[in-house]
Amino acid sequence: MTPHRRRGVWSAIAVAAAALVLGIATTCLMAASGAFHRTGPASWRAHSTRCTAPAVKGSAVDVTVWDTGRMRRGPDWPAPNNGRPGWYGMGMMRLAAHPTTVPAGRVALRVVNAGALTHEVIVLPLSADQAAGERAIGSDGRVSEAGSVGEASRTCGSGVGEGIASGAAAWTTVTLRPGRYELLCNVPGHYAAGMYAELDVTR
Template identity: 50%
Template sequence: MNLSDEARVVTRSRILAALGLGAAAVVVAGCGGTGPPVGAGSGGPGVGGYNFSRLTCSAPGSLPGRTVTVMLADAGMMSMMNGPAPMGARMLLRAVPATVPAGQVSFVAENVGWRTHELVVLPLQPGYAAGRRVSGSDGKVDESGSLGEASASCAAGAGDGLASGTVGWISVTLPPGRYELVCNQPNHYIDGMRQELDVTSG
């Protein structure tokens, strides 16, 4: 399933609506182009406290299987902040759709935050809920069993992390089951960057 620019804007509008942000944010989070952040909200630059600057790159127009768009964001932080995020920082990871049929799935991760982010796809064991993983002393969760990672700026696969305003993508084959999408930069998981993805049998 291939997402056109128009479909990407619609997908972003659904994510923004889920966050309680208005339609004005959709224009700011539109595809392509560069430029300074637009708008301001409580807690920091951007819309509703998030930095919805225009993305500097985009995923290929045609990716295999179903496409899941994942928005990675942080709020109330300035672009000059360095080092690990503090625990309790306002961060989010939102995936649309949150349920897909089994088979090939392409994840398009869009970093509209100030900090470097990433997307890691982890299986959820039966009886475990998303958000219950325990972070180690490095602020990260165990990635054992990872099915893939989108952390290369403006490219596919793993890298050094998605810089602010960049997009990364990965295509994987998922059997039916429950998965957890996470950002595993230090303290980002505990600060809210995780979401369950359900994969159905048909």
């Protein structure tokens, strides 16, 4: 091997080693900051970093919303949810509720936004033949909110607002009759990207 080629090999090894060290350091920093925990499926157990919902008496449902922080819109992107037209979420978006079954009556919803984007939670009844995630999506990337029985979208507050900021909490209390309900985020594109969950209310 010529000296010139030997220098090239050592340069490539040095670059690869530097990239590896940088990747490990970045991963360690993210783990130390709790970034992985905040976007995990069990993050409903974590408290908001900005504010926390007040304690409640009776039934409560803890809801966590999260994302990878990337959204794009355009006709050239494939549509999620069985090819329905509209917005497309570039990256995972989820809404998780715990518990998923509560008794009828007053129910407190406590929402934590563990994602990078602004979110909200709307409560809509489900018909007998309807499943969560099957609502028609309009050209604006949203579903109809007709029949809504409640909403948590005020950063560090109760009820309707301008959306729940990243790292913040929101809450609301709703009165639910027995039946099936859908908890969803209706920020444009978020429902299509997977932000919905079913809540069952028993007698």
